[in-house]
Structures are given as C-alpha cells and as structure tokens.
Amino acid sequence: MSGMMGMDMGDHVMQNASGMQTMSGMEHSKMQGMNKPGMNGMENSGMNMSGNHDPFYAPGSGLTPKAYNGGKFLSYTDLRAARPLYRNRAASRTIELRLTGNMERYIWSINGVKYEDADPIVLNYGERVRIRFINETMMAHPMHLHGMWSIIDTGQGARNPIKHTVSVQPGTTTDIEVEVDAPGQWAFHCHLSYHADGGMFRKVVVRGRPA
Numbered sequence: 001m002s003g004m005m006g007m008d009m010g011d012h013v014m015q016n017a018s019g020m021q022t023m024s025g026m027e028h029s030k031m032q033g034m035n036k037p038g039m040n041g042m043e044n045s046g047m048n049m050s051g052n053h054d055p056f057y058a059p060g061s062g063l064t065p066k067a068y069n070g071g072k073f074l075s076y077t078d079l080r081a082a083r084p085l086y087r088n089r090a091a092s093r094t095i096e097l098r099l100t101g102n103m104e105r106y107i108w109s110i111n112g113v114k115y116e117d118a119d120p121i122v123l124n125y126g127e128r129v130r131i132r133f134i135n136e137t138m139m140a141h142p143m144h145l146h147g148m149w150s151i152i153d154t155g156q157g158a159r160n161p162i163k164h165t166v167s168v169q170p171g172t173t174t175d176i177e178v179e180v181d182a183p184g185q186w187a188f189h190c191h192l193s194y195h196a197d198g199g200m201f202r203k204v205v206v207r208g209r210p211a
C-alpha cells in the first residue's frame with residue numbers, strides 16, 4: 001500500500017493512514033483538494049473555485065470516471081431530492097469516521113480499529129448528526145448505515161439527496177447527515193463484504209425512543 005499511496009496520494013494522506021498524525025476538522029475538510037502529488041505548488045490555489053471539479057472525486061487521482069460519446073458523467077452532485085423528507089436543520093455534532101486499511105495486508109477498519117476491537121457508535125434519538133467519512137485508502141467504500149437515512153451534503157439543504165448507501169471515493173472526504181429517528185441497534189458497514197468482514201464495520205446504538 002505504501003507504494004501506491006506514495007505514488008497516487010502523497011505523504012499528506014499516507015501519514016494519516018498510518019495514524020501518526022491527527023488533523024483538525026478544518027484541515028480534513030480541505031483534504032479533498034490537497035491529496036495528490038503536485039498539489040503543493042501553484043496549481044493548488046483555486047482548485048475548488050474553478051467550478052468544474054466534482055468534490056466527490058479526488059482531483060488528479062485518475063479515478064474520476066469519464067463519459068464518452070458526448071455523454072455526461074453523473075455523480076452525487078447531480079442528485080436532488082424530489083421532495084424534502086426532513087426539515088432542514090443544523091447537525092448538533094460531527095462524528096469523524098476515517099476509512100482505513102491496508103490493501104497489501106488486506107486489513108480494513110474504521111479510525112484504524114477493526115470491528116471486534118471497537119466500541120459502538122452511540123447516537124441519541126431525536127438528534128441530527130453529521131458523519132464525516134475520510135477515505136484514507138485507495139479503494140472506494142460504499143458505506144451503509146442500517147435503520148436510518150444517509151443525507152448526502154451536496155449543498156442543497158432540504159433537497160440534499162437521501163440514500164441507503166453512500167460510496168466514498170478514494171482519497172476524498174464525504175459528509176452525510178443522519179436524522180436519528182430509529183431506536184435500537186444497527187449495523188453500519190462498508191458494503192464490500194470482504195471489507196465488512198475484515199473489520200470495516202461498526203455497531204450503532206440509538207439511545208432513547210419517542211416520548
């Protein structure tokens with residue numbers, strides 16, 4: 001993995017994958033424009049102001065699909081809820097989930113901890129939380145939270161798209177929000193079965209219930 005990471009993603013992400021460096025939330029939010037070699041110089045400036053970069057794919061990674069024959073490649077930025085499912089409100093907190101692993105050793109985890117060693121993620125009934133996926137690996141991870149909807153933040157407020165499973169592309173950061181409206185215990189995992197089985201899996205416990 002270190003070879004691939006060094007080639008395609010640069011030291012910035014590699015350091016994080018090894019757990020040697022902790023970044024602030026603000027720095028994380030800037031990661032999507034910073035994680036390839038050659039981004040340290042002039043070309044970095046204005047990356048997100050150019051208007052034609054899709055934030056759900058790492059710029060310059062070579063991993064953004066292209067549409068041919070005059071077609072348009074669609075992404076989450078093209079989705080829009082037909083009608084709002086929830087009222088639009090701010091999340092009360094952010095839970096950061098780094099999608100971590102090692103492709104050579106085929107180890108998969110969240111925040112560097114595999115399922116069997118991890119504590120459950122505790123949510124409170126009635127709250128709205130933001131979940132920030134930071135994909136530090138070179139694979140896409142389709143993350144599936146059972147029991148509740150994943151609202152992808154594409155900047156459309158109440159019209160943000162609502163999904164069961166959210167694919168987080170390599171080297172990118174993707175924010176979702178969750179209206180915690182389902183008491184009980186839920187699975188939360190990468191939907192590649194061999195990743196889930198390897199440890200990219202969490203139990204979510206929703207405390208409380210409707211009054």
Ligand SMILES: [Cu+2]
Pocket residue numbers: 108140141142190191192195196200
């Ligand atoms: Cu995965």
